[in-house]
Structure formats: structure tokens, C-alpha cells
Amino acid sequence: APPVGGPELRRQLDRLCGWAWYAAMRPLLDAFSAPGRPDRIPRLVLVPMGRLGLVPWHAAYRVTGPGRRRYAVQDADLSYAASARLLCEVADRPAAARTSGALVVGDPTGDLVYAGQEADAVQRLFYPDGRFVGRRGSGAADGAGTPAEVLDWLRGDDSRDGVLHLACHASVTDNARRSAGLSLYGGTLFAEELTGASAGAGTDGPALVLLAACRSHVSGHGDNEAFTLATAFLVAGARSVVGSLWPVPDEATSVLMLLTHHFLRREQEPPARALRRAQLWMLGAGRGPVAGLPDELAARAARVDPDDLSAWAGFTHLGR
Structure with a gap:
């Protein structure tokens, strides 16, 4: 695999997302556009099959001028689902009440410095209780x-109705009995252990699980299987999950995660829209100061290249 955030990964993503625009997103967005209503942003849920599930369709882009791009996420609110059945099951769960309850897991293995700082800031700023x-x-x-x-x-x-934020390593092993797991202190928490973890038996779990971990929405059971860490949390009762498609750069991820919590908590956006607004901020659309952002994270945010897809496009929203 290309190095995390390296030029080869960036080159591959540029080619893939350029293709994705003409292959699917342009006709799809044309079908849902509202002439004369530029303020109307369609909400679309994609259920990609096979290898298409590895494509960040929200990052599909067209070139609008010299050195300028416009991405699908700028024209639509895009979420994903492993299957129509799981989407319907999650949509049928009761809406989450607003709560300050949270569990924040930060750098449990001691080798993700930025992730630890990110998690620390998330808990202090947004979930002090x-x-x-x-x-x-x-x-x-x-x-x-x-x-x-x-x-x-x-x-x-x-x-x-709480929030679970996991800033740690994740791993995916192809065709193994335990295919995907989170690296925590003293051991690994596997996806197969999560599916029966919810006290509410699939109905009263967390409002949001945010997986700030590499490849947390990638299946180890083949392209046509939908069993990932992200979908395991949905099965366990979560209403929304944010997971990633590739090894994500630690520095940019810490900024994106903090911004997502900012829009979720400070501006009371639902999870899908909070992630979208964070990604738009990373793209430079309305980029400005964020109240309470620690100086170090603000400095990192200023260094983010809007057209570096590896920095922001790997994160996807699943659920309601």
C-alpha cells in the first residue's frame, strides 16, 4: 500500500476521484439537482457494491478552471450504507436525545502523538463530563x-445516546476469523466482539461512533462483504458511525475530527452534516477561525492542502 499521505497515494486518489465524477456522480447529481434552487442540497445515501465500496464518491471532482476543482461533497450531503436492509433498520431507531455523555479513547498504545492530543482536546472542549x-x-x-x-x-x-470517539490504530486482516480490530491498551477489540455489545440489542446504542482510525470502514472478508468495524458498530446499536477507507495521515485527521465535533456540539448539526461541514472547511469553503480551537491544532489546520484527498476524503458517514 502507498505510504500514509505520500505522493503515490495522492496520485492514485486524484485519478480515482476524477474517474468517479464522470462514471457516476455527475449523472447522479444532475438527476437530483433543483434548477433555480442553488440553496437546496440533496441528501443521498449510496450503497456501493463490491470494489465500488472502496471509492470515496463524495470526493469525486470536476475541474472548473486552472488549478480549481469542485467536489461532489460541495453539491450534496452524502452518506453510505452497507445494505438497504441495514439502512432501514438504523433509520427506524428512535432519534437520539441531546446528551453530553461520551467515552473518548486517545492513543491507548502510546505511539499516536497527534491522535492523543486530538482526543484530549475533544474531551476537554466538547465533552467535559x-x-x-x-x-x-x-x-x-x-x-x-x-x-x-x-x-x-x-x-x-x-x-x-452518547458519543464514542476512538483515536487509535485499526487493522484489517483478509479472510481471517477475526477480520478487523481496534488496537487498544493490552489487546485488540475485534469487530466480531462488537456486534453483540450493545445493551439495547440494536436499538439504544450510541448516537455516534467516530473512528479516527485507519481503514475502519474496510472489510477483511472480500469486496462483496459488508462486515467492517464501522458496520459492526451499527449492528451493535449505534445510529451513526464515521469510518475511514485508507490509512489516514495523523496530523490532518486530528484537525478533521476536532472540526466534526465542533459542528456537532457547538452548532448542533446531525452527524452526517457535521462531517460534511468539517470536510468543506478543510476544502477551504468558508474556512475561518473556529472558536476554542487550540493554537497547535489551528496551526495544523492552516497547513492542510485542500486538494490533498488523502487528508480528508477517506472519512465516510454511515447511518442516520
């Missing part, structure tokens, strides 16, 4: 970030 487990920049954590701590939270009352 929530729990932090793992390693943080300053102050004490509420735990080491073990698989048992995450499972206990998912099975407990605090998870209902």
Missing part, C-alpha cells in the same frame, strides 16, 4: 483504554 481513557497530554485519564473498558461502556447506560 465524559470519560477519557488512554494517554492524554496533561492530567489524569479515567482508564488505560482497554477493550474491556470500551465494551463495558457500550453495555452500560452511559452509552445510550
Whole structure:
């Protein structure tokens, strides 16, 4: 695989997303456009099959001028689903109540410095009453970030309508009995363990699970299988999940995740729109100061190249 955020990955993504515009997104957006209503943004849910599930369709682009692009995410609110059946099941779950309950897991293995700083800032700024487990920049954590701590939270009352943020490593092993997992302190939490974790048996789980981890929406069971860490959390009762399609660069990811929580909490956007607005901010659309953004993260944000697809396009929204 190309290095995380390296020029080869960027070149491949440029070619793929240029193709994706003409292959599917241009006719799709044309069909849902509203002439005379530029303020109307369609909400589309894509159910891509096979290898098409590895394409970030929201990052499909057309060239609008010298050095200028326009991406699908600028014209539509795009989410994904593993199947129509799972989409209907999630849509039928009761709307989440607004809550400050959260579990934030930051750098539990001790080798993701930016992820640890990101998670620390997320908990302090947006979920001061929530729990932090793992390693943080300053102050004490509420735990080491073990698989048992995450499972206990998912099975407990605090998870209902709460937010789970996981800033850690993820791995995918092709055709293995345990195909995908999150690297936590002292062990791995596998997708297969998550599907039965919710105390609400698929109805009363977290409002949002945000997987700031590499390849957290990639299947290890072949292209036509929909079993990923992201879909496992949906099966476990989550209403929305954000997962990634490739190894994501740590620095840019920390900015995108903090912005997503900002729009979710400060501006009360639903998860899909919060992620979209964060990605638009990364693209430079309305980019401006974000209240409360730590100076170090603000400096990182200023260095983000809007046309570096590896920095922002890998994250997808699933669920309601």
C-alpha cells in the first residue's frame, strides 16, 4: 500500500476521484439537482457494491478552471450504507436525545502523538463530563483504554445516546476469523466482539461512533462483504458511525475530527452534516477561525492542502 499521505497515494486518489465524477456522480447529481434552487442540497445515501465500496464518491471532482476543482461533497450531503436492509433498520431507531455523555479513547498504545492530543482536546472542549481513557497530554485519564473498558461502556447506560470517539490504530486482516480490530491498551477489540455489545440489542446504542482510525470502514472478508468495524458498530446499536477507507495521515485527521465535533456540539448539526461541514472547511469553503480551537491544532489546520484527498476524503458517514 502507498505510504500514509505520500505522493503515490495522492496520485492514485486524484485519478480515482476524477474517474468517479464522470462514471457516476455527475449523472447522479444532475438527476437530483433543483434548477433555480442553488440553496437546496440533496441528501443521498449510496450503497456501493463490491470494489465500488472502496471509492470515496463524495470526493469525486470536476475541474472548473486552472488549478480549481469542485467536489461532489460541495453539491450534496452524502452518506453510505452497507445494505438497504441495514439502512432501514438504523433509520427506524428512535432519534437520539441531546446528551453530553461520551467515552473518548486517545492513543491507548502510546505511539499516536497527534491522535492523543486530538482526543484530549475533544474531551476537554466538547465533552467535559465524559470519560477519557488512554494517554492524554496533561492530567489524569479515567482508564488505560482497554477493550474491556470500551465494551463495558457500550453495555452500560452511559452509552445510550452518547458519543464514542476512538483515536487509535485499526487493522484489517483478509479472510481471517477475526477480520478487523481496534488496537487498544493490552489487546485488540475485534469487530466480531462488537456486534453483540450493545445493551439495547440494536436499538439504544450510541448516537455516534467516530473512528479516527485507519481503514475502519474496510472489510477483511472480500469486496462483496459488508462486515467492517464501522458496520459492526451499527449492528451493535449505534445510529451513526464515521469510518475511514485508507490509512489516514495523523496530523490532518486530528484537525478533521476536532472540526466534526465542533459542528456537532457547538452548532448542533446531525452527524452526517457535521462531517460534511468539517470536510468543506478543510476544502477551504468558508474556512475561518473556529472558536476554542487550540493554537497547535489551528496551526495544523492552516497547513492542510485542500486538494490533498488523502487528508480528508477517506472519512465516510454511515447511518442516520
